Amino acid sequence: MSVFLSPRLWINAGKIFMLVFVGVMILIQIPELLYDFSGREPLRIDNVESLDKANIKGSVFAAVKGVPDFTHAFTYHRYGLSYTYFMLEPYGRKLVVRTYETIDEDWAKRAQFLGKMRPFDDQPFSYRIRDLYLERFQIVIPHDACFLGLMDIPKPNGWSIGAVIFASIMWLSMFYFFFIFRFRKSH
DSSP states (O other): OGGOOOOHHHHHHHHHHHHHHHHHHHHHHHHHHHHHHOOOEEEEEESHHHHHHHOOSSSSEEEEOOEEEEEEEEEEEEETEEEEEEEEETGGGGEEEEESSSGGGGGGGGEEEEEEHHHHHHHHTTHHHHHHHHHHHHOOTTTTEEEEEETTTOOOOOHHHHEEEEEEEHHHHHHHIIIIOOOOOOO
């Protein structure tokens, strides 16, 4: 019998796949959980120099001073949600802002924007947003640009904490039953 036809090989491969799948679920949730516990004091971004100096590598809570520029704004529909993307002056292409709210004339009066800031490439659908800016406005978003998700305030959430705990218990249980515990046949 060939090694690749062995049922034991496929069962073990399935076990490992399930462990990897649940492990990835945990790893995806950890940065969000760390952000939620990061505190309520925002990083202050007042100008382009302070944005460059901040050197954003992960998700941080930020308060950004700027003037909204809606000349290159658009609404992106995905999975039943609508997101409006726009830029802030004086940051230009270095900072793309997203909101779930409807844009109205009061937005022009805003001078401070609060939310989760992270590298542009770390946000969901960054490749598509980059393509849309290029297609619609011939604007190239640089790879060192930042993304600001408005009103994403760090706040621990019972659902996200519970999801990480549940997935961790599930991973440990599967590992135990897959590789440590052995069923014994009673005679």
